[in-house]
Structure formats: C-alpha cells, structure tokens
Amino acid sequence: MEYVGSALDGLFITKEGNSKGRVGRRRYSNDDGTEYKSKNLHAERRRRQKLSDRLLALRALVPIITNMNKATIIEDAISYIEELQNNVKVLQGLLYEMEASSEEGTLSRSEEIDPAEEMRKSGIQAEVEVTQIDGNKLWIKIIFEKTRGGFTRLMEAMTACGFELIDTSVTTSKGAMLVSSCVKGIHGEINEVQRTKELLLQIINGI
Amino acid sequence: MEYVGSALDGLFITKEGNSKGRVGRRRYSNDDGTEYKSKNLHAERRRRQKLSDRLLALRALVPIITNMNKATIIEDAISYIEELQNNVKVLQGLLYEMEASSEEGTLSRSEEIDPAEEMRKSGIQAEVEVTQIDGNKLWIKIIFEKTRGGFTRLMEAMTACGFELIDTSVTTSKGAMLVSSCVKGIHGEINEVQRTKELLLQIINGI
DNA sequence: GTCTACACGTGAAAC
C-alpha cells in the first residue's frame, strides 16, 4: 500500500488556464499527448459525497455532538449506540421484573394476604373455612382459583348438594375468587362444620 | 472549495530513487530547490488512521453489517441506531402501560368487580352491607379505601362502639379493603340492621 | 478488460 511512484508520475500538466468549469484542474496525458482526466474521478467524487452524506445522516441521528469533525461524529455515534444498548438492557430488565411481580400477584404490594398467592404457595387448590353461626346456620368462606364459570358451577353444585343459600357475596382478586356465603345447615347434625367443609372441598375439586 | 492550482503545482520531483524509508515518495521543493515533504503529511496520516479506527470501532459495535464498505458501515450503524431508538420507545411504552395498569389496580384484569375502582367511580368513601344472620347476629361487609392502620382503627372503633366481633376476615385488593365480619347484635333492637349500617358508616367516615 | 473501493499526498481554509 506504499506509494512508490509510477511511470505516470511527473506527467501532470499544470497551470492550465480553463475559462469554464473546473479551472486549473490537473490534467493527465498519455504518451501521445492526448489529455484525459483520471478515469475514476467521477466515481471517486460520488463515493466521497456518499460517505459524506452518510456521515451527515449519522450526525443528524445522534442527539449530542461534541464536534463537527468526521472522527468525533463517529465517536459520538459510538457512545450513543452504547448508551442506547444500555438503555434497552435496563428497560428490558425493568420490564422483566415488572412482569414477574405482576404475574405472581399484584397483591404482593398490599400488606394483607393474597389468596391466590397463598393458594399457589401451599399447593392446595382451594381454601374452605366453615364457621357455625347459629344452631342451623353456617358461615362459609371459600377461596379457590378463579375459572370461567367457576362460581356458577359452585353455586349449582352447592344447591344440588342441598345447601340452602341465605346470602352470598363473591369477590375476585387477580386469579382467586373469594365466596363468602351464609347457608342453612341441617339442624342437629353432629360434626356439621367438618362435614360441610369436606363436602365443599369435594364440590370444588369436582369443578 | 474548487481546486484552482497554485504556484507549487508541477514542482513534483518524481522517480526519485530512495534506498531507505518511503522510496519513490513524491518530494516537494521550493523555488530554491530545497526539498521537503508536505508539512501536514504526518498529521494527515494520523487523521486518516484515527478516522479509520473509529469506523472500525463503529463496525464492531453494530451487530449486522451488510458490507465492509465505509459508507455501508455508517449506513448500517444508522439503521441500527434507528432500531435501538425504536426499541427504547417501545419498551418505555410497555413499561408505562405496565406501571399504569399496576398502579390503577390489578383487578382490572379480572372480569369481576374492583371495589376500589367502583368506589372511586361512585364517589362514595365506603360501602357497608349489613345482613341479619340470626336473632342476635349480624353479618357485615365493609369495603373502604385502604389506609395505613385503617383496619386497626376500624376494629378499635367498632369494639369501642360495643360491637362484639365473632369472626372477622379481611382481604385487600389494591387500594380497597374488604372486611367481612360477623358480629353479635343487640337482641331485640328494632331496625337493628339499618342502625348498625349507619353507625358503621359514621365510624368509617371518622377514620 | 471494467468497475469499485481504498489510501495516499496535497492545497487550502478554519480556528
């Protein structure tokens, strides 16, 4: 790649007056004296202009430019790309974190219990709590994983099993459904609470 | 910026044999015949190399390179920067969405009611529901905006007002707190349900 | 052969 001269060196015809166009431009001549410009002169000009344009476009894309120099333009572009790459990485990390925390239960932000979360942790499918209110009334609390039509099927199953619903309230939180209901019990039945609980668990498992 | 020639044109001494160093390099001479290289030759070389190095670094940073050309390197860098910028924008949008949905209540994803949201819509501070379970027992459901220590103060206020709590369940969903409780009522009191409800509302408003 | 891309040395302009 070293410039070593050539037979063509020294054949420049200089100081040519040229009234129009590129005056004073160096000319090139063969041994027979026919003048011609370098063959790739235009191509080289196009190449230079293209590169210049690209650099301009690059400079336009980079927000902070410390200098207008060609080298510094590329330098700034490099640091900008690094910054953008870091940005993307940080944002992806944040997004991943948020998705994870959002998936495993948004109620993690409340200090109270998260039914769905607790259910998944303990591995049980549902949580049933039965409390005897009065002689023939039971207060039941059911927490189970929410499914489409789950509540309806629970109600159908409970009525089919002979539960007489007095008052029922349902609320869902994320993936869990809490059913708080007051049912009429079979008066006089011994161990009614435990039997009702087992029956409810069977119903829920059947859903 | 037009090349117009100069008095120095045509003074190149070519075909100089040079045993050492940069043989054949063009020399430059003054009118007095003293030879010298162009003054900014080394500086120009350094500049070119610096630019070349920057381009190399840029190429190393861009993952996809369609061509090794200088122009295409910059072109690829431009498209890569655009891609990164778009990436950042999309990720920021996603993050903003997730933050918003996470802040305004995760229950928006469940098809059921969102207590906090409904409360805010209707403009009421709390929702109280009282149902008579038995002669001297009441089942109360309270939904109110969750505040720090709100549940504790509610319990203190209720016990201070003479409520005898039999069983209490509390669950929070985002900004709302649902208290489902069974209390002992004053046996024989007429319109007990309505009076209890009003009393609870007063308590909640006092919190 | 042509065509492309590159590095080179250089003059000039800018600071």
Added chain:
DNA sequence: TGTTTCACGTGTAGA
C-alpha cells in the same frame, strides 16, 4: 502565527 480538518485527484488492488 501554526495546527487541524477537509476535499481533491490519483494510483492501485481486488473482484
């Protein structure tokens, strides 16, 4: 002033 940056035309090597 001198230093730096740039565009230019050119030679040349590789497809």
